[in-house]
Amino acid sequence: MKLHLKIWRQPGKDHPGHFATYDLDGLNPDMSFLEMLDVLNDRLTREGKEPVAFEHDCREGICGSCAMAINGEPHGPNEGATTCQVYLRSFKDGQTLTVEPWRARAFPVLKDLVTDRSAFDRIIQAGGFVSVNTGQAPDANAMPIGKETAEQAFDAAHCIGCGACVAACRNGSAMLFVAAKVSHLGLLPQGQPERKQRVLRMVEAMDAAGFGNCSNQYACEAVCPKEISADWIARMNRDYALSVAQKL
Numbered sequence: 001m002k003l004h005l006k007i008w009r010q011p012g013k014d015h016p017g018h019f020a021t022y023d024l025d026g027l028n029p030d031m032s033f034l035e036m037l038d039v040l041n042d043r044l045t046r047e048g049k050e051p052v053a054f055e056h057d058c059r060e061g062i063c064g065s066c067a068m069a070i071n072g073e074p075h076g077p078n079e080g081a082t083t084c085q086v087y088l089r090s091f092k093d094g095q096t097l098t099v100e101p102w103r104a105r106a107f108p109v110l111k112d113l114v115t116d117r118s119a120f121d122r123i124i125q126a127g128g129f130v131s132v133n134t135g136q137a138p139d140a141n142a143m144p145i146g147k148e149t150a151e152q153a154f155d156a157a158h159c160i161g162c163g164a165c166v167a168a169c170r171n172g173s174a175m176l177f178v179a180a181k182v183s184h185l186g187l188l189p190q191g192q193p194e195r196k197q198r199v200l201r202m203v204e205a206m207d208a209a210g211f212g213n214c215s216n217q218y219a220c221e222a223v224c225p226k227e228i229s230a231d232w233i234a235r236m237n238r239d240y241a242l243s244v245a246q247k248l
Contacts, residue, residue, distance in 0.1 A: 001028065001029050004096040006021055006097070006099070007019065007112070010109050012110070012111060029089040032085070033070070033087070034054070034084050040052060055067060060084070062160060064225070067162050069100050072098070074168050076090065077090055078090055081225055082162065120174070120177065124161075126201040126205035127194065127199070128198075132193060152183075156183040157180075158228060159181065159226055165219075165223065168220055171214070172211055173211055173213055173214050176220040176221065176224065176230060179233045182235075182236045182239065186235075196243040196246065200243050200247070
């Protein structure tokens, strides 16, 4: 299998970037996309050239660090999958693939395909936690939670914070990410004491980081590798409005 690659190369965040072209032949269709990048980097290293910088960790669709867009689609063409879960059989032999980092003001490019997503960390630090002492796991599990509530909380907790929602949104909005984190904790009894302050602080941190507002086009939901529903945004907005009203 042969692929033509146009990959964004940028030596640093204060330097201009450009697309570099590479041709790879003899690829196995069962390779993952990241394995293909490994093959390219092995070749570049042998040639004495700078390898392509990209992030990865688990390669199992859990960590969310393999954040890149393939032909304009965050994480690539497969639904409900991260980049590391995309295999070369998803593309045609001889196809040209354009690979670039997330494009968002709040996610500045650090190098090549690596972006600074620490804005998500600041949002979590603002309120994505509970301070109540739940003890060890058996103690926490001793608190009965209704099946429907538990399933809803798990659905929201599936968010891995990859940032695909931001990359897909025309306004660079992080509302799907924030809504999932707010709702996950807001549904559980352990998260109730800080529920009002949590949504206010996390939305404030989101705005301060430079993310845009929701465009209501559901692009975030369409590209989310964990298929987080945009319905969580409506829930967060209700919580936010009630918290603001009570604060006033």
